[in-house]
Amino acid sequence: xxxxxxxxxxxxxxxxxxxxxxxxxxxxxxxxxxxxxxxxxxxxxxxxxxxxxxxxxxxxxxxxxxxxxxxxxxxxxxxxxxxxxxxxxxxxxxxxxxxxxxxxxxxxxxxxxxxxxxxxxxxxxxxxxxxxxxxxxxxxxxxxxxxxxxxxxxxxxxxxxxxxxxxxxxxxxxxxxxxxxxxxxxxxxxxxxxxxxxxxxxxxxxxxxxxxxxxxxxxxxxxxxxxxxxxxxxxxxxxxxxxxxxxxxxxxxxxxxxxxxxxxxxxxxxxxxxxxxxxxxxxxxxxxxxx
Amino acid sequence: xxxxxxxxxxxxxxxxxxxxxxxxxxxxxxxxxxxxxxxxxxxxxxxxxxxxxxxxxxxxxxxxxxxxxxxxxxxxxxxxxxxxxxxxxxxxxxxxxxxxxxxxxxxxxxxxxxxxxxxxxxxxxxxxxxxxxxxxxxxxxxxxxxxxxxxxxxxxxxxxx
Numbered sequence: 001x002x003x004x005x006x007x008x009x010x011x012x013x014x015x016x017x018x019x020x021x022x023x024x025x026x027x028x029x030x031x032x033x034x035x036x037x038x039x040x041x042x043x044x045x046x047x048x049x050x051x052x053x054x055x056x057x058x059x060x061x062x063x064x065x066x067x068x069x070x071x072x073x074x075x076x077x078x079x080x081x082x083x084x085x086x087x088x089x090x091x092x093x094x095x096x097x098x099x100x101x102x103x104x105x106x107x108x109x110x111x112x113x114x115x116x117x118x119x120x121x122x123x124x125x126x127x128x129x130x131x132x133x134x135x136x137x138x139x140x141x142x143x144x145x146x147x148x149x150x151x152x153x154x155x156x157x158x159x160x161x162x163x164x165x166x167x168x169x170x171x172x173x174x175x176x177x178x179x180x181x182x183x184x185x186x187x188x189x190x191x192x193x194x195x196x197x198x199x200x201x202x203x204x205x206x207x208x209x210x211x212x213x214x215x216x217x218x219x220x221x222x223x224x225x226x227x228x229x230x231x232x233x234x235x236x237x238x239x240x241x242x243x244x245x246x247x248x249x250x251x252x253x254x255x256x257x258x259x260x261x262x263x264x265x266x267x268x269x270x271x272x273x274x275x276x277x278x279x280x281x282x283x284x285x286x287x288x289x290x291x
Numbered sequence: 292x293x294x295x296x297x298x299x300x301x302x303x304x305x306x307x308x309x310x311x312x313x314x315x316x317x318x319x320x321x322x323x324x325x326x327x328x329x330x331x332x333x334x335x336x337x338x339x340x341x342x343x344x345x346x347x348x349x350x351x352x353x354x355x356x357x358x359x360x361x362x363x364x365x366x367x368x369x370x371x372x373x374x375x376x377x378x379x380x381x382x383x384x385x386x387x388x389x390x391x392x393x394x395x396x397x398x399x400x401x402x403x404x405x406x407x408x409x410x411x412x413x414x415x416x417x418x419x420x421x422x423x424x425x426x427x428x429x430x431x432x433x434x435x436x437x438x439x440x441x442x443x444x445x446x447x448x449x450x451x452x
Contacts, residue, residue, distance in 0.1 A: 004292040007312035007358055030356070037315070037354045038335055050312070054359055079348070103424025104402070106336055108348040109355060191423050 002037070003046040013058050013139065013168060016051055021141035023049045024163040030054065031075055034102070034110035035118040059113070059168060064090055070172040074113025082107060091172060093181040093199075097128045103191050113167040116149075119157045122193040122219040126153065128183045129172060130224060131199035131216040137169035146171065153223040178211075179203035180286030182279045185218065186271050195262045196220050196271045198251070200279035202234070202287045210234050215247070215280065220255035220272050227251035230276055239284050248277035297358055301326065302370030312358055316350075317341045319357035320367060328368035328397045332426075339425030342398035343367050349405035351424070368397035371404065379447030380404055383438035391429030399425045403439050413443050 008027075010016035020027055028047035030036055031054050039045050053059060059073040064086050072081065081087055082098035101107060101115075101124045115125050116136060130149040137146050138161050152160050161167070175181075181201040185194025197218030205211040213234035215227040230251035237243045257268035294309040301324055308323040320329050320343065332340030334353050341352040344366040371378040380403050383389070390396040399422060406413070406421035413421065418439045419432070427435060441447070 002313045002315075004311065005313060007295075007356075009358075030359075033356060033359070034336055034354055037356070041334065050356075052356070052359060055362075102336070103339065103351075104406075104421065105339065105342055105349045105351045105424045106354075109345075109350045 001043070002040045003043070005047050005050045008049055008051045010051060010053065010056070013053070013056055016053050016056065017139055017141045017164070017166065019049070019051050020166060021164045023051075027051055029114075029117070029166050031114040032077070032106075032110035033114070034106045035114065035120065053166070054111075062086070066174055068171075069174040072112055072170045072172075074167045074169060075111050076113070076170075078102075078107035078110050078112065078115070079104070081112060090175065091132070091181075093128055093132075093183055094125075094172075097124050097183050100124070100185070100190055112170050116152075116170065117159065117161070117167050119153055119159050119223065120193075121153075121156065121221065121223050122197070123224070124183075124185065124194070124197065124218070126224040127197055127199035127216040127218040128181065129170065130226065131183075131201040131214045132172050132175070132181050133201075133214065134170065134172045136167045137171060138165045139168045140164040140166075144168070149224075150226065153225075156222040158223070175290075176203050176212075177291060178205070178287050180283045180290050182282040182286065184275055184279055186275060194219050196257065196268050196275065198272065198275035198279045200276065200283045202239070202280060202283040204284070204287050208238070208288070210237050210239050210284075213247075213280070215251055215276055217251065217255050217272060217276075220257045220268060222256070222258075225255065227254055227272075227276065229254045230280075234280060239280075241281070244277045244281045244284075247280055248273040248275075251276040295358075297361060299324070299357070299360060299365060300363070301365045302367060303364075310357055312356070314357045315353055316343070316355040316357045316360050316365075317352035319360075320352060320365070326367055326369050330394055330397060332394070332398075337426070338395070338398075339402065339422075340395055340398040342401045342425060344401050344405050347405065347408060349402045349424070366401070366404070368400050371400060378404075379442045380407065380438070382447055383442045384435070387434045387438040387441065389430060389434040389438040390427075395425060395427040395429075399427065399435055403435075403442075407439065407442060410443075413440075415440065418443070 027049040059075040183199040185197035203212040230247040252269040252273035330340040332338035
């Protein structure tokens with residue numbers, strides 16, 4: 001049963017932030033509501049005020065330029081990202097990720113800002129965006145700040161945002177030369193959440209040596225985490241199967257997965273090892289042929 | 292909780308209803324407007340039985356607040372038939388026997404309608420992906436895929452209204 005709340009419909013982001021400043025933790029932002037309404041129904045969240053930003057035009061945009069990269073307003077729907085020719089050309093991994101995010105109905109109504117703010121460790125966009133060095137711009141009535149996704153997720157369903165802040169924009173830097181990102185989740189149905197998931201970005205230098213690597217794990221801890229030990233194995237190495245194997249083992253050792261009805265802790269570590277190995281290799285192969 | 296006025300446009304008809312703001316779109320459609328073709332299944336955005344078309348997009352009405360649908364055009368399975376004439380997709384479902392218990396059918400129809408509007412000449416894979424958000428426990432999907440395919444191939448063109 002959803003508990004009673006007062007419904008507020010601001011006409012602009014500025015007005016929404018004013019409402020949020022007034023109600024703080026008693027207020028909850030709703031956008032697509034594809035995650036929020038489920039946990040409200042479960043009684044996990046019982047806001048007194050629900051502030052609806054779904055229709056705010058000032059937060060619904062997508063722009064790209066070679067210097068600043070991709071900027072998406074918080075209310076951009078998953079389907080808009082999935083169907084964008086620009087995103088497909090510049091960040092194909094985002095389209096591949098979106099195509100397997102839940103179902104068409106959810107992607108039609110659910111939004112990128114809402115997904116990231118929900119902070120589910122099994123969410124799909126966070127690992128991919130984090131592995132590409134993405135960040136979010138959050139705003140309150142008193143100002144704005146940009147938070148790297150590296151620092152955004154603090155614990156289970158917890159973020160670095162204050163109670164009077166909301167995500168207004170998602171920022172993805174331009175893709176460096178000789179760099180590629182790959183993402184895969186392991187699940188039984190294509191559109192399910194991942195039992196675990198791995199996003200890998202590999203950037204090569206002119207000599208084909210790994211200049212930078214970012215490995216991000218989904219559903220392998222209480223929140224989305226980087227596998228920094230695995231990254232250390234990769235950075236500076238001349239990449240081959242033995243290195244990918246070692247990176248996979250490092251990621252499996254450093255993650256902190258839970259055991260649940262879907263998989264044991266041991267099995268999750270095994271999956272993390274395999275997926276890290278495969279995604280790092282796939283990103284490497286793509287990076288070699290990319291401009 | 293004080294009830295508030297909500298205006299919804301469903302199947303080209305305007306309705307004025309008084310609801311608690313926590314009312315879900317599926318509740319507004321079934322319990323207030325009393326169009327019960329839209330089904331309430333899992334209530335967790337999983338099964339697709341509550342799928343309706345909002346502004347040409349398939350959405351799951353169990354996970355949208357009714358107030359969020361104000362100002363949109365909502366299409367439910369009741370809106371498919373025009374002047375007593377079944378829509379092509381409804382005829383195709385009948386011809387292919389694309390249902391057994393029927394509980395998923397209205398949601399399946401609405402996903403199909405949205406899919407066919409945005410996908411011309413779909414492949415079988417595209418059709419299967421197009422109904423990924425709708426679960427059917429009776430048919431094994433093959434008859435549903437055949438029904439959508441036959442509409443896409445123009446078998447019911449003369450039935451278009």
